[in-house]
Amino acid sequence: MKGALVLLSLGLLLTVRVSAQELDPGKLLKPPTDTWPTFNGDYTGRRFSSLTQINKENVGSLSLAWAFQAHATGMQSMPLEVNGVLYIAGGNQGWAVDARTGRQIWHFARPGMAVSGGNKGFAMWHDRLFLTTPDAQLLCLQAKDGKMLWQIQIADPALKAFGGVAPLVIRDHIIVGTSGDTADLPGFLESIDPTTGKIEWRWDAMPKPDDTVAWNSWPHDTDVVTRGGGMTWITGTYDPQLNLLYWGTGNPHPVEAGDARLGANLYTCAIVALNPDTGKLVWYFQSSPHDTHDWDTVMTPVLFDGTFKGKPRKMLAQANKNGLFFVLDRTNGKALISEAFVPANWVQGFDDRGQPIPRRDKEPQPDGVLVTGGVGTNWQAPSYNPETGLFYVNSRETMGVFYLTMPGKSAEGWAGRDFFLGSKSMLKAIDVQTGKIRWTANTEGRGGQFGILSTAGHLVFTADMSGNLVALDASTGKVLWHMYPGGSLGTGPMTYELDGRQYVVYPVDGVIYAFALPGH
């Protein structure tokens, strides 16, 4: 009761403070309905909307409401929707678009900069937008007109670091990570002050000597621990009650040369739980100890509560690039489920925490080695639907051939070559109580990996492997609606309701499509 009162007064305070067009921070704490205020729609990463206007009975009549031409290529941006405005990020640019009409409000472009690049999206804090760029800068824009307020360098592009991640806003912290795999460089997360651009804390994916277990997971006869890896290139999730930030880290460096870095190589290829006020690590779960196949663990750590084997649990689920599906207790990082969702021949077993134990003979070899499991899925977001208890993921079964091209301890960068042969892509619905696949959608075709949205309208929105946008029955995977958009879905769909009308938005190459029911 007291808690409720505090929450209520907090809500009142915020309502007073926020002007009509600003993002109300309280929106980040609720499932997305009239607002899609962050990369994943809300902090849980479920990409589940409680909207039901578009549902399995009527989705067959879904039609185009409007389309916005960004005239840009390679777009991977998840639009935000706040107070009737869509904010869409590009490599060195951004757009504000009327979420009702598809008409452009403003366009921001950095003068003299290339305009392509796979930016994943904006973050928004009150009246400000945040964007990471191909030259590894963080930009702060004014949301009302796209004017740039400041920029800071977050990593060194000369070492092939680049930006792209959609930052995550937690209260007054902008949490931002970085990308890059060509040259060795260490990954990190930083918390940035949204008003000044000052760094508040930095968490390094590479351990310090006093962090004994992690430090000892690297050899120290070379300086390989300083080169690390552990890129933080996809947006994490957040539990406000536990005050824990969950983020996935990328592969170690050198990427495919395991002999150069014997050991588990913490904190690469791990889900880490951090205190967002201090950047201190609370727990970690390493999904690919001593990875040698580029199996980043950046796929969304999806948060949900419920009972597991009769016991109430706060859970975290992730479908990993390495072909394994994990459900963890998110209070402590212990695995409740570790189960392959595609064949994964690189695993010889699991340790007592549920972390896989890799097979040494499936590390890349000078004469090549056949490896299954990756790329089981990729960064494009999955979805968890609390009503069906199903975790939806676009999966891929493929045979990888991995060659080590730089043997020895002085290997750097990628240090290998890999080919993926005979890929078969399909959408899988995984039961989070068992880790077993409940159904597989008949979406075979050219292949591709696309993001997913699920809704209380008993629907799953994604694209199929032939490039059609599709809506499926959330319980059976039956296709109920489809449309070929003339291009490729660069990220996943999102949804919002405005003036009593529900829109489903699909970014396809340089076009943003908004679908709605006719007559609304």
Add this chain to the structure above:
Amino acid sequence: MKKSALILLAILSSVMVLAAQQGAQPPARAGASEAAAQAAAAERGRALFKQNCAACHADDATGGRGPDLIRSSLVRHDKGGDLIGPVVTGGRADKGMPPFPLADSQVADLVAFVQAQITLFDLHTRFGPYPNDIPAERLATGTVEAGKAYFEGPGGCTKCHSVTGDLAGIAKKYNPPDLEVRFLYPSGSPTTAVVTLPSGKKFEGTLLLNDGFYVAINGKDGWYHSWPRSAVKVEVTDPLAAHAELLQKYTDADMHNLFTYLVTLK
């Protein structure tokens, strides 16, 4: 040493081939000779580096007692020696590096070598051209006899292929990793389909689309055809079906043996 130079040349030539293939302006003679000059400078730089720098930075510039130069921020930000030059000639007393009183042209050669090394390391990526020159000896770690036995026995390869027919001289056609990847799964071979209309009329051709909603083929008549999927009967023939099946069965030893055998087909 010689091998590295060859690799560098291979990179340069493949980059130029790529540029030509992409329909870019044919590289001007000046561009080609500039690249050759750059490669020559890098080779002179290699000798200088070995003589003056390798004791601390290693022959390949990956560091030892001194820092790794491949992933040095200073080196990577260098433009024409503007950052490297002063460090070489002035030394770094605070870090125990003595000055090396080299001429400007020698510094330029050193810079060319270090930049070439960076390019070499950066090209070891999934997409870079470099590892395509993996020599056949490195991949041929099986035995010809075991490969032949697999080819004629459990692999079932002779059902479709003959080493004196379609596969004669196959090892001459592809570079070693391409040969291996292609025998594992020769992507690009088109799937074909026979589409039967309600009238009984049949169309045959290369399958372009079969997404559950529509089927489309490039017909033997040279024309494109499409139909609603529900209106027709479709029989699909995937010429790679046997490869896809085998791909799941190979052990690493099978792969090495088969390669060792196939690479003899010259």
